[in-house]
Amino acid sequence: MSAILECNSLTKKYASLTALNNINLSLERGRIIGLLGPNGSGKTTLIKLINGLLVPTSGTLKIAGNLPGTATKKVVSYLPEKTYLPDWMKVSETIDFFKDFYEDFDEKKAYEMLDRLHLDPQKRMKTLSKGTKEKVQLILVMSRKADLYCLDEPIGGVDPAARDYILNTIISNYNENATVLISTHLIADIENVLDEVVFIKEGSLMLHASVDDIRTKEGKSIDTLFREVFKC
Amino acid sequence: MLNKLFKHEMKANARFLLPLYLILFVLSLINRVIIGLDIFDGALAIIPRFSIFAYIVSIIAVIVVTFIIMIMRFYKNLLSDEGYLMFTLTVESHQLIISKLLTAAIWIVSSVLAVFASLLLVFANPDSISEIWYQIRLGLTELDVIFKGRTTLLFIELAILAIFGLIHNILMIYLAIAIGHLFNGHKLLGSFVAYVGISMVMQTIISVLAAIVGSIFRESVTNVLSLPNFIFPIGIFTILILIVLYFFATNYIFRNKLNLE
Amino acid sequence: MQWELNSDRPVYVQLIEQIQAGIISGYYKPGDKLPSVRDLAAEATVNPNTMQKALSELERTGLIYTNRTSGRYITSDEVMIKKLKGQSAKDQIMEFLDKMKLLGFNSEEIIALIKEIMNNTE
Incomplete structure (x- = not known):
């Protein structure tokens, strides 16, 4: 089975709202896929479901054929929007932590990436700027040899140079067996990097197509199409 | 995996508690010296008074801070932003709970031991130690008479009760925090209410149980031997059931109702 | 090499054009070895799959050829x-x-x- 992610009638409801409504989605390996939609559309809910941080209300979600659990956490590498590393840890300690808990973690690669950024591993997380913290987290996440990388808003709130660095890291770490799922609302900056896009609006799947198909058929950029589909 | 979690937990808490123990140790030394030197008269008398005061404060601080750290750690590491890290590790949620429970119990016991050790450090001298030792042996002999030789069993049961009791109290707090997490707002209030609620339910259960046991074993209640024979074992059993209950409830919330912000 | 990509046309088509422009202008000389797909993709800030697609198309037309062990080269066919x-x-x-x-x-x-x-x- 080559699909890395399969959602069947996936629904997530809370007391007051339906975050995801009957999502049917299949993502193949070896792709860089954009999960696009406005804030509150359900993107983060989907990513949390993939990572086992939420439980579906109905329907199923499978990663490489397995329901979310310890087996899938082994093959999914998650970059949340927040700073989720303990503030008091030194960068080197966070690397030790990842090395300890993830078999697929490549310590050498992580240190190389840190080195290229001229980041002192002896610094504590709390002394770093927000942008630097995010880069450290990205390095940790991308230093794992996972099958599915879930990046939640990796380029939001960082300067253009940092954005380039992040995109560059994603591209350089690409491997044909793994899929990178990037959730963002900053489309223009990453269009050229995406193979496919998934549009989510108010919890429903609006579109899942390849970037080339859209550009050829519609003759417009994903950014333009997005603005049309999600017009307020 | 559990080992790794445990190791990480111990380390994370050590950075607070070891400095605290060090301060306690230093203050103990200072106090022992000051008490030994009987030279502070008149206005200088304020020095030993202040020193003892600081020492007492530090003892209270060690116990209170240990307690607070255990609570904060559970909440901060699992249910705030760090939760995104912990719950996506390749570990089961029950392992997360156990690692924190064990670490909390160990640090609480070690804090109590640290306080005892510091008291000894400040006040112990060969005379008082042999006096205390003599009194202990006297007391044990008397207990042996009262409990007709079952003193060892009594102490074993007391130890188990203490350990289970500690675990029970920690888990009750953890469960209250987990229940508080279920509320969308006012999580702190929710945890507090949950804690009070669980306490009340537990008290009721124990009262009912005690009444039942009392009415079944009526004459035995007056017989002091019933303590090691019936009452303590029943107590241990009850606490064990509560422990299992709290654990499963907390785990259930983590597995099915987790909703990190 | 400066990569200029519009967002309303397929990326791989534009990559083909720009590599061709590079060959014509002499930036890529006949017989030159090309960087790896991943390096090229990182340089252009595009998806490696897309770069691969462009290179495959250029191979099909003969402007680029692959030496199985050492990589991709610009044709020497002047x-x-x-x-x-x-x-x-x-x-x-x-x-x-x-x-x-x-x-x-x-x-x-x-x-x-x-x-x-x-x-x-x-």
Whole structure:
């Protein structure tokens, strides 16, 4: 089975709202896929479901054929929007932590990436700027040899140079067996990097197509199409 | 995996508690010296008074801070932003709970031991130690008479009760925090209410149980031997059931109702 | 090499054009070894799959060939490159002529204008 992610009638409801409504989605390996939609559309809910941080209300979600659990956490590498590393840890300690808990973690690669950024591993997380913290987290996440990388808003709130660095890291770490799922609302900056896009609006799947198909058929950029589909 | 979690937990808490123990140790030394030197008269008398005061404060601080750290750690590491890290590790949620429970119990016991050790450090001298030792042996002999030789069993049961009791109290707090997490707002209030609620339910259960046991074993209640024979074992059993209950409830919330912000 | 990519046309098509432009301009000389797909993709800030697609297409037309052990190379076939240069020039001229016609110039006026400007800039 080559699909890395399969959602069947996936629904997530809370007391007051339906975050995801009957999502049917299949993502193949070896792709860089954009999960696009406005804030509150359900993107983060989907990513949390993939990572086992939420439980579906109905329907199923499978990663490489397995329901979310310890087996899938082994093959999914998650970059949340927040700073989720303990503030008091030194960068080197966070690397030790990842090395300890993830078999697929490549310590050498992580240190190389840190080195290229001229980041002192002896610094504590709390002394770093927000942008630097995010880069450290990205390095940790991308230093794992996972099958599915879930990046939640990796380029939001960082300067253009940092954005380039992040995109560059994603591209350089690409491997044909793994899929990178990037959730963002900053489309223009990453269009050229995406193979496919998934549009989510108010919890429903609006579109899942390849970037080339859209550009050829519609003759417009994903950014333009997005603005049309999600017009307020 | 559990080992790794445990190791990480111990380390994370050590950075607070070891400095605290060090301060306690230093203050103990200072106090022992000051008490030994009987030279502070008149206005200088304020020095030993202040020193003892600081020492007492530090003892209270060690116990209170240990307690607070255990609570904060559970909440901060699992249910705030760090939760995104912990719950996506390749570990089961029950392992997360156990690692924190064990670490909390160990640090609480070690804090109590640290306080005892510091008291000894400040006040112990060969005379008082042999006096205390003599009194202990006297007391044990008397207990042996009262409990007709079952003193060892009594102490074993007391130890188990203490350990289970500690675990029970920690888990009750953890469960209250987990229940508080279920509320969308006012999580702190929710945890507090949950804690009070669980306490009340537990008290009721124990009262009912005690009444039942009392009415079944009526004459035995007056017989002091019933303590090691019936009452303590029943107590241990009850606490064990509560422990299992709290654990499963907390785990259930983590597995099915987790909703990190 | 400066990669300029628009967002309303498929990326791989634009990559093909830009690599061809690089060959014509001499940035990529005949027989030059190309960087790896991943390095090229990182340079252009595009998806490695897309770069792969572009390179495969260029291989199909013969402008690039793969040596299984050592990587991808620009063709040494100078005739082919010259032909590519010619075709590219033709495309530029056609585009230019279309634009000039839109401005309202006829063929003689266009040629005269070109001669005048070229004399001035020499």
